[in-house]
Amino acid sequence: MAKITQTDKRTGITYAYETEYYWDKEKKQSRAKRVCIGKVDTVTGEIVPTRGRAKKGETKTPKPSSGKTGPKPFTESGRLYYGATYLLESLSDQIGLTNDLKQCFPDTYKKLLSIAFFLILEDNNPLYRFEKWNLTHKHPYGQDIASPRSSELFASITDYRVTKFLRLQAKRRVEDEYWAYDSSSISSYSETLNQVQWGKNKEDDKLPQINLLLVFGETSGLPFYYRKLAGNIPDPKTVKHLLEDLDILGFGKTKFVMDRGFYSEDNINGLYREHVKFLVGVRLSLKFIKKNLDEVYDDIRMFTNYDESINTYGYTVSAEWDYSQERPYKGDVIKDKRRIYIHYYYSIEKGADDEQAFDNRIAELCSELQEGKLVEEHKKAYAQFFEVKDTPVRGRAVYYKEDEIKAARRYFGYFALITNEKMDAFTALHLYRMKDIVEKAFSNIKDRLNMRHLLAKSEKNLDGKIFTEFVALILISHLDHKMKEAKLYDNYSMSQLLDKLDVLECFEDENRKLRIGELLNK
Numbered sequence: 001m002a003k004i005t006q007t008d009k010r011t012g013i014t015y016a017y018e019t020e021y022y023w024d025k026e027k028k029q030s031r032a033k034r035v036c037i038g039k040v041d042t043v044t045g046e047i048v049p050t051r052g053r054a055k056k057g058e059t060k061t062p063k064p065s066s067g068k069t070g071p072k073p074f075t076e077s078g079r080l081y082y083g084a085t086y087l088l089e090s091l092s093d094q095i096g097l098t099n100d101l102k103q104c105f106p107d108t109y110k111k112l113l114s115i116a117f118f119l120i121l122e123d124n125n126p127l128y129r130f131e132k133w134n135l136t137h138k139h140p141y142g143q144d145i146a147s148p149r150s151s152e153l154f155a156s157i158t159d160y161r162v163t164k165f166l167r168l169q170a171k172r173r174v175e176d177e178y179w180a181y182d183s184s185s186i187s188s189y190s191e192t193l194n195q196v197q198w199g200k201n202k203e204d205d206k207l208p209q210i211n212l213l214l215v216f217g218e219t220s221g222l223p224f225y226y227r228k229l230a231g232n233i234p235d236p237k238t239v240k241h242l243l244e245d246l247d248i249l250g251f252g253k254t255k256f257v258m259d260r261g262f263y264s265e266d267n268i269n270g271l272y273r274e275h276v277k278f279l280v281g282v283r284l285s286l287k288f289i290k291k292n293l294d295e296v297y298d299d300i301r302m303f304t305n306y307d308e309s310i311n312t313y314g315y316t317v318s319a320e321w322d323y324s325q326e327r328p329y330k331g332d333v334i335k336d337k338r339r340i341y342i343h344y345y346y347s348i349e350k351g352a353d354d355e356q357a358f359d360n361r362i363a364e365l366c367s368e369l370q371e372g373k374l375v376e377e378h379k380k381a382y383a384q385f386f387e388v389k390d391t392p393v394r395g396r397a398v399y400y401k402e403d404e405i406k407a408a409r410r411y412f413g414y415f416a417l418i419t420n421e422k423m424d425a426f427t428a429l430h431l432y433r434m435k436d437i438v439e440k441a442f443s444n445i446k447d448r449l450n451m452r453h454l455l456a457k458s459e460k461n462l463d464g465k466i467f468t469e470f471v472a473l474i475l476i477s478h479l480d481h482k483m484k485e486a487k488l489y490d491n492y493s494m495s496q497l498l499d500k501l502d503v504l505e506c507f508e509d510e511n512r513k514l515r516i517g518e519l520l521n522k
Helices: 083-094 099-102 110-123 129-138 147-155 157-171 235-249 265-273 287-300 348-371 376-385 402-409 423-435 438-450 459-485 494-502
Strands: 002-007 014-026 028-038 078-081 180-188 209-217 225-231 255-258 277-282 311-326 334-349 386-392 395-400 416-420 505-509 510-516
Touching: 002 157, 028 147, 028 395, 083 110, 083 402, 083 459, 083 494, 099 110, 099 157, 099 334, 099 459, 110 129, 110 147, 110 255, 110 459, 110 494, 129 147, 147 395, 157 225, 157 235, 157 459, 180 235, 180 438, 209 235, 209 438, 225 459, 235 265, 265 311, 277 423, 277 510, 287 311, 287 334, 287 416, 334 348, 334 423, 348 376, 348 386, 348 395, 348 402, 376 386, 416 423, 438 459, 459 494
Parallel strands: 180 255, 255 277
Antiparallel strands: 002 014, 014 028, 078 505, 180 209, 209 225, 277 416, 311 334, 334 416, 386 395, 505 510
């Protein structure tokens, strides 16, 4: 017979139990029977019998009052790391994240926040390490979340609650700002997840994948929409559903920044049809882009179009887009002209890099031809840039096709953007480069939040895990935004800043309010 104690987290009362261990023959394992014998007095440490368990003839001893009022006392005294979790909790309150989570997940929002904090502060550590982290850190939930419990939590996150959360987030977004939209592939070893498919892997991972889409606000620097879809879906196919989703979620005026992977005639027609403002990267090989570029080619690289801060020339052309819209219900096609602006750029650095890379490639191809060490994948390039003559006397002679080489070099260093909103070339370029925050976000998800390869075994667990990662990404993005505002990146990386804060302690005691440890001015 042994005596053990256990604290009720809801009431803060510590109870004492008599425990008897025995062997269960059917289950073939050790089992225990326990009986509550009373509660532990917080002052004397003595066991006070409860519910008539006092010995016959004894009177129950009332619990002495400490005479103190104030916050609910802690059941244990101890030191915990608090600086970094305090920062993340404050940021979450500041942007309304805590409030939105509480409305959508009233019973589990503290667990969600604690797991998000763990993912941020313990980058690359799997969730089964949460138990150890919980012993040393103060966090919103305040208790361990064992691996099975985290899986249960992820599985409980429904599409309805996620949609409600995204709607609440939509109300906090800044209207009339551009939104950066991009996608990335996340590889998986799983053979059970339906959406894990072979597709164009953006990191050349030789594995099947899912695709993850993100939308960020230019002004806020925060993500406010995400979507998981099958790994074999190409980017241009996603824009139509994105517009439908954002309309359902109640987003107002829409302006999109997208890279050239999302360009297609159908998408541009769809954006015009929905009256959406857009700024999209395009390939110079497109017929109407090359035609307009050739007309102003000699005007672009003039000093009046030069921005010395980025070593780039910019020039804007007003053109017409051949708009078309199919109307299946009438069986016809509407055709019209729409105003479109093409921004052309020449980057000195990009031009020099492109030329050097091209010249090295031409030299390599020539060497392969001269030595007779042909590469199957290079056959098209051999035919385009060289003429080869074999004679019995002189052997093999390789000649350059100079006109073809000049034509290929003509557009090195140039790139283009299209938009349906009037603005100058360098404003458009600034907005377009804003989409780098999405690329950085994908890097954070894969590296810092430990999601480079999917480990989930069920669709529900995967959906819940991605949502929790999205919550963590909101916090990282806001922290990144605040660090840039305060110019903290001059002295710290994000990891260094969090490490500096993570060592700050708090002191919990039964009869006192929470105390914070020593702080340096820095």
